[in-house]
Amino acid sequence: MLSFWFLGSAAALASYAFAQGEVQSKVVCDAATKICYSTYTQTEIDITYGIALPKNATDPYDAIIKITAPADKKWVGFAWGGQMVWDPLTVVWPNATSVVASARWAFSTGMPLGYEGAEHFLLKGSSSNSTHWTVNALCKGCTGWQSNEDERYALNATGTTQFAWAYGTTDVSTPQNNDSTFSVHAAVGHWNHDLNAARVDDFDSLVKSNLLTAPPVVTSAPTTARTTIVTSTTSSSTSAVVKATIPASCSGAGNPVFQGKLATGWKATKILGGLRSPRSIQFDTAGNMLVVQSGLGITYHVLGSDGCITSSKTLISLNSLNHGIALSPDGKTLYASSMTQAYSWPYDAAAATVGTRTTIMTGMVNGGSHLTRTLAVRPDQPNLLVVSHGSNSNIDTATSNPSTGRAIIKVFDLSKIPSGGFKYASDGYTAGYGQRNEVGMCFDNNNMLWGVENSGDDFRRTVNGQSTDVHQNNPGEKIHYMGDITKPNNNWYGYPSCFTVWQPSDFKDKTFKVGDWFVQAPNSTFNDDTCVQKATPPALTLFPHSAPIDCKFDPENANMFITYHGSWNRQPTTGFKLVAVPFKKGSDGAYVPVDPLTSTTAAKDIFYNPDVTKCAGNGPGLSSGCFRPAGLAYDKAGRLFMTSDTSSNGEIWILGQG
Numbered sequence: 001m002l003s004f005w006f007l008g009s010a011a012a013l014a015s016y017a018f019a020q021g022e023v024q025s026k027v028v029c030d031a032a033t034k035i036c037y038s039t040y041t042q043t044e045i046d047i048t049y050g051i052a053l054p055k056n057a058t059d060p061y062d063a064i065i066k067i068t069a070p071a072d073k074k075w076v077g078f079a080w081g082g083q084m085v086w087d088p089l090t091v092v093w094p095n096a097t098s099v100v101a102s103a104r105w106a107f108s109t110g111m112p113l114g115y116e117g118a119e120h121f122l123l124k125g126s127s128s129n130s131t132h133w134t135v136n137a138l139c140k141g142c143t144g145w146q147s148n149e150d151e152r153y154a155l156n157a158t159g160t161t162q163f164a165w166a167y168g169t170t171d172v173s174t175p176q177n178n179d180s181t182f183s184v185h186a187a188v189g190h191w192n193h194d195l196n197a198a199r200v201d202d203f204d205s206l207v208k209s210n211l212l213t214a215p216p217v218v219t220s221a222p223t224t225a226r227t228t229i230v231t232s233t234t235s236s237s238t239s240a241v242v243k244a245t246i247p248a249s250c251s252g253a254g255n256p257v258f259q260g261k262l263a264t265g266w267k268a269t270k271i272l273g274g275l276r277s278p279r280s281i282q283f284d285t286a287g288n289m290l291v292v293q294s295g296l297g298i299t300y301h302v303l304g305s306d307g308c309i310t311s312s313k314t315l316i317s318l319n320s321l322n323h324g325i326a327l328s329p330d331g332k333t334l335y336a337s338s339m340t341q342a343y344s345w346p347y348d349a350a351a352a353t354v355g356t357r358t359t360i361m362t363g364m365v366n367g368g369s370h371l372t373r374t375l376a377v378r379p380d381q382p383n384l385l386v387v388s389h390g391s392n393s394n395i396d397t398a399t400s401n402p403s404t405g406r407a408i409i410k411v412f413d414l415s416k417i418p419s420g421g422f423k424y425a426s427d428g429y430t431a432g433y434g435q436r437n438e439v440g441m442c443f444d445n446n447n448m449l450w451g452v453e454n455s456g457d458d459f460r461r462t463v464n465g466q467s468t469d470v471h472q473n474n475p476g477e478k479i480h481y482m483g484d485i486t487k488p489n490n491n492w493y494g495y496p497s498c499f500t501v502w503q504p505s506d507f508k509d510k511t512f513k514v515g516d517w518f519v520q521a522p523n524s525t526f527n528d529d530t531c532v533q534k535a536t537p538p539a540l541t542l543f544p545h546s547a548p549i550d551c552k553f554d555p556e557n558a559n560m561f562i563t564y565h566g567s568w569n570r571q572p573t574t575g576f577k578l579v580a581v582p583f584k585k586g587s588d589g590a591y592v593p594v595d596p597l598t599s600t601t602a603a604k605d606i607f608y609n610p611d612v613t614k615c616a617g618n619g620p621g622l623s624s625g626c627f628r629p630a631g632l633a634y635d636k637a638g639r640l641f642m643t644s645d646t647s648s649n650g651e652i653w654i655l656g657q658g
Helices: 010-014 203-210 528-534
Strands: 026-029 036-042 047-054 063-070 075-079 089-095 098-105 119-122 132-140 144-146 152-154 160-168 187-194 232-234 261-263 266-275 278-283 289-293 297-303 309-317 325-327 333-337 342-348 358-362 373-377 384-389 408-413 429-433 440-443 449-453 460-463 466-469 477-483 489-492 540-542 548-553 559-564 577-585 591-593 604-608 629-634 640-644 650-657
Touching: 036 063, 036 187, 047 160, 047 203, 063 075, 063 089, 063 203, 089 132, 098 119, 098 132, 261 266, 266 309, 266 604, 278 325, 278 640, 278 650, 289 325, 289 629, 289 650, 333 373, 373 440, 429 477, 440 559, 449 548, 477 489, 548 629, 559 629, 577 629, 604 650
Parallel strands: 232 261, 278 629, 325 373, 429 489, 440 548
Antiparallel strands: 026 036, 036 047, 047 063, 063 132, 075 089, 075 160, 089 098, 119 132, 144 152, 160 187, 261 604, 266 650, 278 289, 289 297, 297 309, 325 333, 333 342, 342 358, 373 384, 384 408, 408 429, 440 449, 449 477, 460 466, 477 540, 548 559, 559 577, 577 591, 577 604, 629 640, 640 650
16 A cells, blocks of 8 residues: 655654754765765665755755665655655655656645646766666755745755655655655654755856756656546436536546446546646636645636536645635635635636735644645625634544634634634634534535534544454444534534444444444443433434545535545545435425434445545545545536546546436
8 A cells, every 4th residue: 555755753753863953964076067065974774965055045046956875765755844744845766777856745644746836857967776876956946935824935045954854665656757656654854954065156057067958757648638438337326416418528638547437327527637636616606617726726717518628727826725715605705725724815707816815814723634624605694604623633632622623613704804814713603513524514405504524543442441443344424414604503513532333233342323422431421321411413424434525415405415535544445436415305494314323325326436445545645546536516507526636636527417
């Protein structure tokens, strides 16, 4: 299974850390290229890092990086900001007798994605043989970048700085491609580097004389300009929905990266590819599609009457945007979120332009396990912005108190934005708390709020000192009903203490039903019965580890469609599909799931991977072997659109029946 470079834990770095302020680099000159580098060698692993900078280095400025490693090191990573996340990464590896340099960026502890803000050009001295390999490259865009607080950061070329390294001992997946995935690191560390000593005379002329005419940095082969439609293969008992025309193909979209299967009567066509981790979709009032591409910003796509894309452009370039997007009901104000902040822009759908950005919210947690902040605006309440914030870890015990502002959904009155924006934890009012990570939120036709929750991992049930592993098929994911957001909802939905049973047979100490509450370690003061008394139960329980991250009701409110992003904490894997949960309207006019809480068959497969056991879900940034459903949206014609956020080759699909 593919994994990721994790570099950020103080404990992980400790074994190779040095005293604060102590410089470990020294100047070494290369006779062949005539370049002098400020160089550091990690003697225990025989890897050398060299940096050369212009004599007069003013942001933005270029840098030369030279990395030499023994043949048993299959890839080496270099963090320009001294940490894994939120700074440019140079990741290098051998490719036969040549080498590859790849610019990457990580927003979380997942596979670093391709970074468009930096580019490498190989220089003389780059080569690979049976004992060692060397990458010598000019990097444009590595010495300055935008922080996660949207501030410009640049390396001080006349001072010292901390750099970080990592390496792996497993071959990268596709060494000829600079967007290849690679394995988890074997070791990580950091050191203090003298950048002032890296400044050299005649930097530009040295670069010019050493540039390779044909740098062996190979990108992925382009896909052909046609789309194949996936045929229906299985039956589905979803309720009737509006049937909209689905194109058989879309010119220029390319072939699907991964083949899929569909429920009987369904069609799916790829309409766009080559995207960078496309997440949420928002249609504007003119029918244009806005897409959040994590680490890039928001892109604008014009659709033809057939649902195919006719033109695209980048609307907002802001690499801190990672998931959340919403639009005011009149279509004139666009909202989006980063991990820590939320913003608004005046928006013109016809001109495809935005005005000056305003920060409307700050104070959301910087870091942790759950980094996305979902946004929603109720159609009949243009001044109410709903913002979901996940927990900080698997079991974030402090969130039993809603004042932490984590594992909670809150509502903010946009007509009363204070100077500097809302403070998430202290402002607004609650639309429910104790939702571990309610990434997906959607309104039904009564404008009542629903959500889908990612539940916990690595669970054990411990009773009287006897511990049983129940994590494979427990706890269940959840569908929650929050209801009317025009008034506070102070209900507690169970997290971080109460969870729902999916497979009762895994529990040996008592008899459970599907959907029952359980705690991991019941005692005399807090146990399963405490949950029954205090927690608001879900409307429905979903298959464990599926990772639901978006939901949308069809126009008739006959089905809630949910994207299962896919598991990482279960073998075999599960999820990686689009499902539909049938709904009905009760005698009181409220919408409810057709199936009871005890059901294990409520979610019907609609669009799914042929063999989910071949899917690898390693956190939010990487999926291999399968498409990975993420965002959903309906257009005015009743067609359902879905993103697949697999690494750097993300896709958008259009789906429908008929």
